[in-house]
Amino acid sequence: MEDGKVISIEGLKKHFPMGSGRFTALNGIDLAFGEGEFTGIIGPSGSGKTTLLNIIGTLDNPSEGRAVILGHSVSELTPAESASLRKTQLGFIFQTYNLFQVHTVYENVEFPLLLQGIANNRRRQMVLDALEWVGLTDKINSRPAQLSGGESQRVAIARAMVKRPAVVLADEPTANLDAANSHNILQTMEKLNRELKTTFLFATHDEKVIGYVRRKIWLADGMVARDELIEKN
Amino acid sequence: MIKFLLRGLLRDRHRSLLPFLVTLIGVMLTVVFHAWMTGVIGNSIEFSARFASGHVKVMTRAYSENAAQAPNDLALIGTDTLTAGLSERWPEMEFAGRIHFAGIIDAPDSLGETREQGPAMGFGIDLLSGNMAEAERMNIPSSLRSGRLPERKNEVLISRLFADKLGVVPGDVITLVGSSMYGELAMHNFTVSGTVDFGTTALDRGTVIADIGDVRDALNMEDAAGEILGFFRTGVYDAERASAICEEFNRAYNTPDDEFSPLMTSLSQDKTMGFLVEYSGKLQAILVALFIMAMSLILWNAGLLGGLRRYSEFGMRLAIGESKGHVYRTMMMESLLIGFFGSAAGVAFGMIISLFLQNHGIDLGVMMKNASVMMPSVFRAHITPATWYVGFIPGLISSQIGSMLSGIGIYKRQTAQLFKELEQ
Ligand SMILES: Nc1ncnc2c1ncn2[C@@H]1O[C@H](COP(=O)(O)OP(=O)(O)OP(=O)(O)O)[C@@H](O)[C@H]1O
Ligand SMILES: [Mg+2]
Numbered sequence: 001m002e003d004g005k006v007i008s009i010e011g012l013k014k015h016f017p018m019g020s021g022r023f024t025a026l027n028g029i030d031l032a033f034g035e036g037e038f039t040g041i042i043g044p045s046g047s048g049k050t051t052l053l054n055i056i057g058t059l060d061n062p063s064e065g066r067a068v069i070l071g072h073s074v075s076e077l078t079p080a081e082s083a084s085l086r087k088t089q090l091g092f093i094f095q096t097y098n099l100f101q102v103h104t105v106y107e108n109v110e111f112p113l114l115l116q117g118i119a120n121n122r123r124r125q126m127v128l129d130a131l132e133w134v135g136l137t138d139k140i141n142s143r144p145a146q147l148s149g150g151e152s153q154r155v156a157i158a159r160a161m162v163k164r165p166a167v168v169l170a171d172e173p174t175a176n177l178d179a180a181n182s183h184n185i186l187q188t189m190e191k192l193n194r195e196l197k198t199t200f201l202f203a204t205h206d207e208k209v210i211g212y213v214r215r216k217i218w219l220a221d222g223m224v225a226r227d228e229l230i231e232k233n
Numbered sequence: 234m235i236k237f238l239l240r241g242l243l244r245d246r247h248r249s250l251l252p253f254l255v256t257l258i259g260v261m262l263t264v265v266f267h268a269w270m271t272g273v274i275g276n277s278i279e280f281s282a283r284f285a286s287g288h289v290k291v292m293t294r295a296y297s298e299n300a301a302q303a304p305n306d307l308a309l310i311g312t313d314t315l316t317a318g319l320s321e322r323w324p325e326m327e328f329a330g331r332i333h334f335a336g337i338i339d340a341p342d343s344l345g346e347t348r349e350q351g352p353a354m355g356f357g358i359d360l361l362s363g364n365m366a367e368a369e370r371m372n373i374p375s376s377l378r379s380g381r382l383p384e385r386k387n388e389v390l391i392s393r394l395f396a397d398k399l400g401v402v403p404g405d406v407i408t409l410v411g412s413s414m415y416g417e418l419a420m421h422n423f424t425v426s427g428t429v430d431f432g433t434t435a436l437d438r439g440t441v442i443a444d445i446g447d448v449r450d451a452l453n454m455e456d457a458a459g460e461i462l463g464f465f466r467t468g469v470y471d472a473e474r475a476s477a478i479c480e481e482f483n484r485a486y487n488t489p490d491d492e493f494s495p496l497m498t499s500l501s502q503d504k505t506m507g508f509l510v511e512y513s514g515k516l517q518a519i520l521v522a523l524f525i526m527a528m529s530l531i532l533w534n535a536g537l538l539g540g541l542r543r544y545s546e547f548g549m550r551l552a553i554g555e556s557k558g559h560v561y562r563t564m565m566m567e568s569l570l571i572g573f574f575g576s577a578a579g580v581a582f583g584m585i586i587s588l589f590l591q592n593h594g595i596d597l598g599v600m601m602k603n604a605s606v607m608m609p610s611v612f613r614a615h616i617t618p619a620t621w622y623v624g625f626i627p628g629l630i631s632s633q634i635g636s637m638l639s640g641i642g643i644y645k646r647q648t649a650q651l652f653k654e655l656e657q
Pocket of ligand 1: 017018025049203
């Protein structure tokens, strides 16, 4: 990994075809993220936050420049390689939770481990640990429809964290939650970040999230407007 | 992983029940339709064979050209020897001479004066030799409504409607007025031994059935017959074999220039029956093709709807690290499973219905009350080995095609795009 960085981005541009021309969503981004960061990518709607996270998450490709994730250049990965990278090293959390509706809480959290082919006993222990982190051991057999928004997002966090990925990408994780639940899940993620040294990147414009992060990156019109480190202890 | 998918399949009715039911119904309809059409076509062919065309038929060319008028002056002669020769040469078939004739039936009063009369169509078939094959072929024993079959010379059966019209009952004497083989007026007295009801308007309107020997006497047709019919002893018409026999017979017996030399034709050479024989062979292929197309379309759309509902699931599975190929393959597996059980259930239900239709049949006589064509009135389904797979395999194939088509949309989309669509 370059300079011990988990993620490094150089001259990253992303264009989308639009009408006869193209729309530039990211217009020359240079950024690097180290292990254990707890960082917010902040900006108004349309500033390119989701686009940036999608590229870091290997769900989308750069148009120009480089994005190197855990030593792998996103644009050079084959679909199989990027799937494998996501399977083992990346966790995703979305505004809309995206839980598997017909599966129980336990099964939702178990899925990433099934995909990795982890053996039964170990898998069970890992799922229970993850549910313990988010305080949902009593909801193991519930279905997503029976959960509150806060509980749903905690299941999503457990599902993202259960494989202990190096990086978690959270796109507006609190947008559908009230204040109490927002603080609750942010505290949960902060705790996991400290204990497991997982790098968290948030795309957000929620003040509550901004209050927790230790680094703030402002995006405007697809460019980094400000990059600020907050000293906390 | 498989457990995970199975659970999803069983718990989500949209994923399993809907395509399962679509497949079930489609396969069931195909099975029933196949059995029914096979039965109806088979019934029609068999009926026509038994009453009119045989599996093969020998006539003079002159007779065959005017067969509808029963031109007995053009009939075959020396038929006893010919029939014996045929039976020896092709033991796989049973041959029997028949005479068709037209005439007036006259019912006299006690003084011998005409009381009622009407035009009749007549069959002269073997009834008195002790061999019941011809009587069975024409369903006579089961069509008998009153009296009994002819047992003595000059006894005749008469269709019930005709008997009612003439006001005759078994035991009465009727007179046939017709023309002999040599064109002279021929009159012959018969005793009505019984009445029959074929359930086919064309036959029930005015038919008399007598022993061929008596008809020969009546019409002065010594050792002659309008036609000799041949039937495969298996009871099943074999188009290829029949045409081979015809060819062989005609080479040996037919003189092309002599319009009174015997000519053998097969059932397939009859225009209508030939079409049906050919059609019944192609029926399966047509059915299967139609079925696969229609079902694939329906399942494709069901799959698209189901797929839309599952964008979030697919997107998330991709994000978690499942490959697109794997997601696609699991979709195919799911539909294979549903297709298998749906098809199996469809075959089961379809077979139950077909079996019922095969055993009980449906009486369409009312619908064909005024039909002049000779058709059976009761149709039955007929289950053949093909009935088992004609629905099952297409059921499997179409559910695969359906999910293949609907899956392509998901396959082609950018993963990031899947999320974009589900955010809205
Ligand atoms: N697939 C696409 N095709 C065309 N334009 C796109 C596409 N994806 C994003 N864009 C455009 O790129 C810009 C940045 O989009 P992006 O989703 O990254 O914004 P965002 O900062 O996440 O906004 P929000 O806060 O509303 O989520 C927007 O103007 C958007 O319309
Ligand atoms: Mg966004």
